[in-house]
Amino acid sequence: MTTATEATYDFDAMLQTIKDKQWSLADIDWDAPGAELVTDEVRAKMKPFMADLVWIEHVGARGFASLAKKAPTPTIKRIYEYFHAEEQKHANAELALMKRWGMLDEDGNPPEPNINVKLAIKVLDDFGDTLPLTGLATLIPLLECALDGALVKFLLDEVHDPVCHEVFRHINSDEARHITVDFQVLELIGAGPLHKLLIESLALLSPQVVIGLIVVFTPLINKMRDNIVAMGLPEQKLYNAVKRFATIGSRGAHTSRIPAYHVLKAQAAMIIDRSSPYHRLLADPMVKLTSFVPAKVLGRPQAWVDELTHEPVAS
Amino acid sequence: MTATTTRYDGELLRGAQWRGRAFTGLSVAVIAPGREAAVIVPEVVRTARAVKVFQEEPDWLLPLPLPLPRALAVPAARLSLRLRVRDPWTRRRLTPDARFNRHRPRVDGRYYAALQEPHCTLISWPVYALVPGGLRSAEGIEHRVDCIILGTTAAHREDLLA
């Protein structure tokens, strides 16, 4: 069923490239000069942004762990296992930057996630492994385009520490491969039989998934969106990031056959347009509502949330 | 990109070389799939000071040699895992992929208990290089250990032993 697409894209070669391009926090001199370029003003402004970024990478890592459970081939499964680890590496490296800039407490503990991140963790713990492949495989490239295209570029514009730029050269090179694979997998899924696409789309419409998306991801994304725009990110950059999702998706011959792709593309367009009724009627009330959720009712998250570390070497 | 051309300079044991050894006072990394780690780890945990188990591929384990057909052996192994490992994230990392893992459940009653010893850590990140003093895995961390045990599968990995 997939021979035509597989002939056009070599996932084995990509896996080899991923293995060849591995890098380590231990390669980076975390005490090199340049930290002083992060002034008190920048530090205060960037601290909540960095905390959000660390947690988004960490939650993204968990997303790839779920994708690995439903990858269509053993090679793609292996690629997702590497991406799971690489997103964790990004979170670890960003935590190490926070440490370098004096943004962590004395024990170097990771920042506490906000309530919307906690809700996302809860949903991933409870439903991540049962979400259909199409849904996750479409959601992740959208988040990666936004992260890569808007958040990271913003960070690099604001912070002039050379170590930060070195770290993000590695991260961006990883992300370029993530986005390539994300969309090649969408092509593979889109080239599959129509009945399978429809069955998976119906599964995506099941109440728990719809409620999960509305209650969890809508406020999560909206809160980030407003936070970074308030910090000075031009809305044009967000717009470009989402446009990229649509552009790359439309380049493929088969991606447009995936219903979830169109749904998320439409939702993304509403997210970036602040005048859309989406914000007034759905997203803003959701941000407000979730801010009243006491974290206690979510119970203890699974142990993967404790795997963050800023230490490049463990003994 | 990585400056990892030099070799691991601690003690490197391959295949069955770990057998009959005492690891008193040492920190040890074991690189092996579940079916091999199940044999190695319970022995090493008895004497080592600290053990990190780099197990990327899990396999089903049955606590007793039950004469079950495969259709029943896997559910029995799943139940055994459920009963013997409380932490759901650890359990997830010990659950084989039903689509791609074709190994029969093997009989072992000690691996899960050994993994849950306080001085033993299960790590499922891919290991991509051995370096002086330890190894590097894809979550970006260098793990320093006194001794590395490569199970039979890992002992054949040219990328690690180049």
Ligand SMILES: [Fe+2]
């Ligand atoms: Fe990332």
Ligand SMILES: [Fe+2]
């Ligand atoms: Fe990524």
